[in-house]
Amino acid sequence: MISEKKYTAVDDLGFYGEFGGAFVPELLRDNLEELSLNYNLLKEDEAFQNEFVSLLKHYVGRPSPLYLSQKLTNEYQCPIFLKREDLNHTGSHKINNAIGQILLAKKMGKTEIIAETGAGQHGVATATVCALMDMKCIVFMGEKDIERQAPNVQRMKYLGAEVVPATSGSKTLKDATNEAIRYWINHTNAYYLIGSVVGPHPYPAMVALFQSVISKEIKTQLKEQTGSENPTKIVACVGGGSNAAGAFFEYYDNEEVELIAVEAGGMGVDSGHTAATSAVGNPGVLHGSLTLLMQDEYGQVIEPYSISAGLDYPGIGPLHAHTIQVGRTKSISVTDDEALKAAKKLAVYEGIIPALESAHAIAALDKIDFSSNDVVVINLSGRGDKDMETYLNFE
Amino acid sequence: MNRFIKDKKQLSIFITAGFPTLDSTAAQILELQSKGIDFIEVGIPFSDPMADGVVIQESSSIALANGMNMDVLFDQLDSIKNQVQIPLVLMGYLNPVLQYGLEKFLKRCKDLKIASVILPDMSIEIYERFYKELFEKYEVSMTFLITPTTSNERIQKVVNASSKSFIYLVSQTSITGKKQALDSSLFERYSEIKQLCKGVPVMLGFGISTKEDVENAHLSCDGAIIGSAYIRSLMEKKDLIAELV
Numbered sequence: 001m002i003s004e005k006k007y008t009a010v011d012d013l014g015f016y017g018e019f020g021g022a023f024v025p026e027l028l029r030d031n032l033e034e035l036s037l038n039y040n041l042l043k044e045d046e047a048f049q050n051e052f053v054s055l056l057k058h059y060v061g062r063p064s065p066l067y068l069s070q071k072l073t074n075e076y077q078c079p080i081f082l083k084r085e086d087l088n089h090t091g092s093h094k095i096n097n098a099i100g101q102i103l104l105a106k107k108m109g110k111t112e113i114i115a116e117t118g119a120g121q122h123g124v125a126t127a128t129v130c131a132l133m134d135m136k137c138i139v140f141m142g143e144k145d146i147e148r149q150a151p152n153v154q155r156m157k158y159l160g161a162e163v164v165p166a167t168s169g170s171k172t173l174k175d176a177t178n179e180a181i182r183y184w185i186n187h188t189n190a191y192y193l194i195g196s197v198v199g200p201h202p203y204p205a206m207v208a209l210f211q212s213v214i215s216k217e218i219k220t221q222l223k224e225q226t227g228s229e230n231p232t233k234i235v236a237c238v239g240g241g242s243n244a245a246g247a248f249f250e251y252y253d254n255e256e257v258e259l260i261a262v263e264a265g266g267m268g269v270d271s272g273h274t275a276a277t278s279a280v281g282n283p284g285v286l287h288g289s290l291t292l293l294m295q296d297e298y299g300q301v302i303e304p305y306s307i308s309a310g311l312d313y314p315g316i317g318p319l320h321a322h323t324i325q326v327g328r329t330k331s332i333s334v335t336d337d338e339a340l341k342a343a344k345k346l347a348v349y350e351g352i353i354p355a356l357e358s359a360h361a362i363a364a365l366d367k368i369d370f371s372s373n374d375v376v377v378i379n380l381s382g383r384g385d386k387d388m389e390t391y392l393n394f395e
Numbered sequence: 396m397n398r399f400i401k402d403k404k405q406l407s408i409f410i411t412a413g414f415p416t417l418d419s420t421a422a423q424i425l426e427l428q429s430k431g432i433d434f435i436e437v438g439i440p441f442s443d444p445m446a447d448g449v450v451i452q453e454s455s456s457i458a459l460a461n462g463m464n465m466d467v468l469f470d471q472l473d474s475i476k477n478q479v480q481i482p483l484v485l486m487g488y489l490n491p492v493l494q495y496g497l498e499k500f501l502k503r504c505k506d507l508k509i510a511s512v513i514l515p516d517m518s519i520e521i522y523e524r525f526y527k528e529l530f531e532k533y534e535v536s537m538t539f540l541i542t543p544t545t546s547n548e549r550i551q552k553v554v555n556a557s558s559k560s561f562i563y564l565v566s567q568t569s570i571t572g573k574k575q576a577l578d579s580s581l582f583e584r585y586s587e588i589k590q591l592c593k594g595v596p597v598m599l600g601f602g603i604s605t606k607e608d609v610e611n612a613h614l615s616c617d618g619a620i621i622g623s624a625y626i627r628s629l630m631e632k633k634d635l636i637a638e639l640v
Binding site (some may be wrong): 013017021022023024026027029030130169170174178181182185186188283284285286287288293297298299300340 | 441442443446447448452456459464465466489490491492493494495505515516517518520521539540541542544545547565568569570573588631
């Protein structure tokens with residue numbers, strides 16, 4: 001069934017086209033084999049699927065609404081829908097994947113969960129599902145991110161998680177991921193719950209599959225509201241790219257639907273202070289996969305910059321690297337200032353305060369040419385409670 | 396010919412190229428050679444060394460800040476190529492090698508008679524599918540890591556690909572630089588692995604820091620590799636080699 005998918009299928013070594021694979025030291029090989037084996041068994045297992053769907057409905061509150069923003073529709077002269085992942089339990093799409101993986105970890109008999117987090121949304125989601133399933137939880141988070149996303153740090157700790165600061169390198173998501181991998185090598189019984197469509201195979205494929213519930217719902221909801229399950233354009237922000245993978249997943253093979261990935265331009269793509277990986281990166285290996293990577297001429301990873309902790313990552317998921325390279329996904333970038341203005345606009349227009357990450361997707365509307373025939377879905381991946389201090393400072 | 400086969404137990408040292416200073420690498424190699432070290436792993440520093448503990452992380456970031464890169468390293472090795480008799484191994488993460496250009500990298504390795512290359516984040520499967528052909532074209536051998544939990548079947552596969560290099564046996568599943576003594580419950584497994592390697596030398600590395608560790612490694616393996624402990628001794632200005640040799 002999966003082999004029929006043109007874009008989302010991986011080969012026997014976990015590659016999407018030339019990107020992906022599993023580039024890990026031998027020390028992690030047993031772990032990845034155990035994970036692949038269990039994941040392949042369970043993804044086809046009806047009882048597992050039922051449990052996943054049931055938790056998404058009764059615990060997370062899915063389906064999340066698909067909301068037609070009348071004011072954005074008026075401004076851009078075509079229907080603009082917001083997929084309200086911000087209304088999920090814990091406040092973002094991250095919980096979808098966390099639920100899927102915690103069920104997998106439980107079936108594998110794991111009792112200790114580790115995770116990396118940037119903005120803290122994945123950390124909160126992981127701390128939440130660990131509380132739910134009585135698992136020990138350790139979240140690695142860059143020291144810089146701990147400062148700029150304090151509310152989420154408090155939430156993780158209140159939920160019972162240990163938050164370990166990553167103090168190396170840029171002290172952001174990249175470094176938190178390094179620390180999580182090192183801990184995993186030293187504690188091979190721990191389950192590493194990766195939060196995005198990054199890392200060694202099978203993580204990118206697994207996270208994309210757990211997030212694909214977003215596009216499945218968009219299909220049903222759009223059909224109800226417009227008569228067609230297909231929009232003309234889907235817009236989502238991309239750091240590693242899990243919310244975009246989820247929002248695009250069911251539409252990859254329908255080439256009439258344009259897929260637009262919005263990267264964090266930071267202070268501008270050419271400023272040297274950016275996280276727009278597909279604009280300034282080239283193929284390279286980081287955190288277990290071959291993907292597009294921000295790096296210097298000698299292959300040292302360049303420390304990215306974005307005001308948004310969730311997009312401040314020097315790589316991009318290999319599925320996105322592949323689909324951008326072959327022209328299926330279009331990538332654009334949005335600066336810090338443009339995202340901040342878009343957040344304010346959505347707050348004033350609709351009474352919805354988006355996460356800084358999701359505000360990048362809203363800001364992208366000003367960079368896309370629309371016709372009156374367009375039907376647009378923006379994935380509003382998270383809510384902005386965690387970003388209030390940044391928003392207030394900008395005013 | 397396999398340059399790692401000797402009729403004595405071996406000791407190898409891992410150094411970080413460009414640490415403690417940019418120009419220290421060539422002198423360190425010659426000094427270690429003069430002190431009787433059997434072969435040297437020259438570490439190519441990387442910004443994100445995910446299998447390394449704090450000591451090699453720190454030496455790597457200092458080396459990069461000092462200005463070490465692949466061109467500088469090859470030029471430094473070139474300057475001493477007539478003085479080096481012991482095997483030199485280049486060890487590093489895959490990305491700097493790919494970005495430098497694998498073919499250009501292998502060509503320089505061949506010119507400098509580099510005895511083997513270790514890229515811990517490249518599995519034998521990925522090597523065989525994508526890179527083996529180029530390694531063979533330039534007659535550069537790869538050394539692969541195995542662990543005590545690697546299956547016998549997989550060890551066989553690695554051994555078959557290692558006739559001109561050695562087997563890098565990771566002492567236990569942990570990042571580099573762990574300070575505890577070797578876990579004696581694993582010694583029997585090391586001996587089993589040595590048997591399975593059928594003449595391809597087995598060198599034990601990761602977490603080897605004392606003379607006792609080296610002696611224990613020599614009970615079952617052909618050699619011991621010291622990395623973090625040596626680099627720590629440079630940081631603390633101690634003479635570890637004098638204690639070991």
